Amino acid sequence: MTSPSSSPEPTPERPDAAGDAALFDAVTAEHGMIYGYGVVSAHSNPTANGLVSSALREHRTRREEAIARLTARGVTPPLPAPGYALPSAVDDPIDAAKLGLRMEEDACDVWRAVLEQATVSEDRALAVTALTESAVNAAAWRKRLGTEPSTVPFPGGDD
Template sequence: MTSPEPSTPTRPSDPADGALYDAIAVEHATIYGYGIVSAHSNPEDNYLVSKSMAEHRDRREAGLAKLEERSIAGPLPAAGYQLPMQVDTPTDAAKLAVRMEEDAAVAWRAVVEQATTEQDRAFGVAALTQCAVAAARWTQVLGTKPVTVAFPGGNE
């Protein structure tokens, strides 16, 4: 029998799996957001949009594969997402990109903190690092300082 609505996967109760699940959900939202960033960015920043979006897609797919190896259904992307700010200009687009990278860094830092295997911890550290580098690049586009923070994904 078919259901009128797809079933939504349940977030895993295990802290490590739950953190990975949450990080993948953030990746879905970030990929969506980069569509908005792309539509409003200056043409000279398109390379950065493409690079950032590709990194997030690769991370999402790798994270989904990790969950699948554990027989855990990954989170589904939403049909749309509420943006944290109005985006009408290239400056707004760059600010949204920084915000998304910072939010993704928070999610991947949680993966690092909850990881129970060396592989998951290494995957989380790599993801956290990529998010921090992307945030720094977008901060340079904005021309603001400091370009980066000492401990990405946290409020230290």
Template sequence: MTNADNQALTAALSAEYAAVYAYGVITAYANPERLKLVSEYAAAHRARRDATIDLLESRNAAAPAPEAAYQPPFVVNDPIPAAKLAVAVETDAANAWRSVVERADSPDIRLTGIEALTESALRLANWQAILGTDPVTVAFPGQP
């Protein structure tokens, strides 16, 4: 159990908190045809948040509490900005989990980071496809 592992996990947890909050905003403005997808992705972030809290606590590390609110980087008032917010959220989550992969000392923590990065990259690619972005993904997701 290293401090680097705990710091990386704590940063990733912050990204998951923000993602859970943002998916509430996304839900409010998403295209009604995408609500099942949005619900699935929100649930995935809640599950990853909870697993990360459990992992930190199992390592006797304090899991920080979420912020009371998170400010979206732009106004979200219809389905297109909602989808763009989802892209921003998944990009931020991928960046955070890539950092876990790079910074963690423990192979188990790196594996957790790889799994979470992969999940975020897949969700990001799907949102990029929905928005018509070309290409829908990059060679190294989570790279700033």
């Protein structure tokens, strides 16, 4: 996953309530994934443009929805970092596809946590949608990489 490299402003405090904390963590992760997809886009083949633009749109939409939910509850959402450290170098379309896959797998992890911790049915619905979209995107990246099988039994978990 991408991780923040530095922040000029203090990060808002993570909430204590488990459901809000998981949503807060998901927003933090989505900020990094949106950044990461910029790198993926820059290094991908044109044949990946549809997948990249669709995934980026999904990540932006769910981030904005999660921010709106936190804000409505009086929770200050996390801010994006000014930059992010990537988990590996991205120099070509294969590296870009590997990063896309890694980010979608990470998205499955954070949204499954939201699903498990949510106390509000609307948050669970958002998490199910996010988990599903990221699992589908991960399968698409695995297919592009020639990885078999292209799907996993329980996205976002080790079970």
